[in-house]
Amino acid sequence: MRILIVGAGGREHALAWKIAQSPLVKELWAAPGNPGIARHARLLPVKVDDVEGLAGEARARSIDLVVVGPEGPLCAGLADRVARDGIPVFGPSAAAAEIEGSKAFAKEVMQAAGIPTAGHAVFDEPGAALAHARARGGRVAVKADGLAAGKGVVVCGTPEEAEAALRAMLVDRVHGRAGGRVVIEDRLSGPEASVIALCDGERVRLLPAAQDHKRAGDGDQGPNTGGMGAFSPTRNVPEAVAREVEERVLLPAVRELARRGRPFRGALYAGLMLTPEGLRVIEFNCRLGDPETQPILMRLQGDLVPALLAAARGDLSGVRLAVDPRPAVGVVLAAEGYPGRVTTGDVLRGAEEDFGEGVQVFQAGTARDAAGELVSAGGRVLTATALGEDLAAARARAYQALGRIRLRGGHYRKDIGVT
Ligand code: AMP
Numbered sequence: 001m002r003i004l005i006v007g008a009g010g011r012e013h014a015l016a017w018k019i020a021q022s023p024l025v026k027e028l029w030a031a032p033g034n035p036g037i038a039r040h041a042r043l044l045p046v047k048v049d050d051v052e053g054l055a056g057e058a059r060a061r062s063i064d065l066v067v068v069g070p071e072g073p074l075c076a077g078l079a080d081r082v083a084r085d086g087i088p089v090f091g092p093s094a095a096a097a098e099i100e101g102s103k104a105f106a107k108e109v110m111q112a113a114g115i116p117t118a119g120h121a122v123f124d125e126p127g128a129a130l131a132h133a134r135a136r137g138g139r140v141a142v143k144a145d146g147l148a149a150g151k152g153v154v155v156c157g158t159p160e161e162a163e164a165a166l167r168a169m170l171v172d173r174v175h176g177r178a179g180g181r182v183v184i185e186d187r188l189s190g191p192e193a194s195v196i197a198l199c200d201g202e203r204v205r206l207l208p209a210a211q212d213h214k215r216a217g218d219g220d221q222g223p224n225t226g227g228m229g230a231f232s233p234t235r236n237v238p239e240a241v242a243r244e245v246e247e248r249v250l251l252p253a254v255r256e257l258a259r260r261g262r263p264f265r266g267a268l269y270a271g272l273m274l275t276p277e278g279l280r281v282i283e284f285n286c287r288l289g290d291p292e293t294q295p296i297l298m299r300l301q302g303d304l305v306p307a308l309l310a311a312a313r314g315d316l317s318g319v320r321l322a323v324d325p326r327p328a329v330g331v332v333l334a335a336e337g338y339p340g341r342v343t344t345g346d347v348l349r350g351a352e353e354d355f356g357e358g359v360q361v362f363q364a365g366t367a368r369d370a371a372g373e374l375v376s377a378g379g380r381v382l383t384a385t386a387l388g389e390d391l392a393a394a395r396a397r398a399y400q401a402l403g404r405i406r407l408r409g410g411h412y413r414k415d416i417g418v419t
């Protein structure tokens with residue numbers, strides 16, 4: 001088979017590493033990829049938002065399966081465009097991806113399907129929004145309706161905080177059109193976890209549950225980020241909870257989307273909060289999580305390609321996923337300044353070593369400079385990921401690998417996988 005991976009992050013490096021192990025794969029391509037992905041795939045210099053360019057490459061190279069990593073191209077209709085040429089795509093249509101692309105739509109789907117989630121209301125007018133938040137004492141989560149690169153949620157504790165968040169989104173338009181409409185949710189509390197399933201439009205196959213660390217600093221302090229590390233499994237999701245998520249969240253969501261003529265084929269990500277009143281969905285994503293994918297794929301045994309192809313073709317009935325019982329931990333190395341303005345172009349040393357069985361360094365924001373040296377090129381530079389006999393052992397091995405990597409100004413959390 002000829003496979004094309006779309007994306008350039010740690011998630012896509014993990015996908016490339018896993019897919020390259022499949023005996024079914026004859027050629028592996030990635031667009032635009034990164035130097036880590038280039039160890040497993042040939043790179044095409046096409047940006048992820050160039051829908052026509054990507055579809056053209058898929059046709060020209062007789063690609064048999066396109067695997068799309070990020071939400072942007074999915075919401076922009078890449079899967080629809082590629083499917084029009086008769087090429088199977090792992091990743092939902094724009095209509096199905098709206099479950100991530102519009103938080104108001106996601107809430108509508110959840111309500112219609114009876115999926116447990118926080119109470120909410122939708123606003124595009126600041127006065128009414130503020131009155132609603134005030135009536136709740138400011139204990140709300142203010143969410144930009146559209147895609148905001150993981151920065152569209154502000155959890156508030158006072159009316160003043162809610163007012164500031166609403167003003168920023170609805171008046172100052174800090175997220176542009178994405179924040180021209182907001183969802184105000186009642187504020188929940190409890191531990192969080194992510195459950196991701198491969199979906200074929202009708203059936204779901206759960207990947208092992210994971211937990212990510214969204215705040216920049218140790219002890220969950222500091223600003224929100226795309227994710228500073230992740231681990232799998234998590235004791236927040238024992239087997240019984242995973243079954244509950246399948247029955248009460250993922251299957252109802254897939255059925256409701258199908259009922260609306262928007263069958264979901266790809267990875268559906270449920271962000272969960274385990275509240276004292278039971279589990280609640282706080283978000284859906286239309287794709288695999290980053291960095292959750294890195295430890296999840298380390299644990300997945302066997303060939304991933306038949307499962308991706310089956311989801312893309314709409315029939316997962318014959319697919320069973322086997323999971324390594326050993327936990328995995330992935331720790332993100334971030335560039336100086338992240339999650340604010342980052343410095344790039346710093347030399348990265350030690351990232352391309354062989355770290356031994358069960359340890360992988362997945363690259364994200366990396367590039368080669370004119371001299372061919374590996375340099376930093378983004379906020380999240382790489383994810384050092386390791387399997388271990390238990391969580392502590394996996395953590396120790398991931399940090400050992402990180403300890404051998406050098407990046408000026410690079411920083412990482414010291415408590416990934418500490419629960
Ligand atoms: P997101 O950007 O959608 O991943 O949300 C960022 C974070 O906001 C989540 O990981 C939660 O910690 C928090 N959050 C989202 N919704 C709520 C809510 N209804 N109540 C409390 N916290 C929330």
Ligand code: GLY
Pocket residue numbers: 150212226227285288289290291292
């Ligand atoms: N790590 C959370 C996400 O991928 O959205």
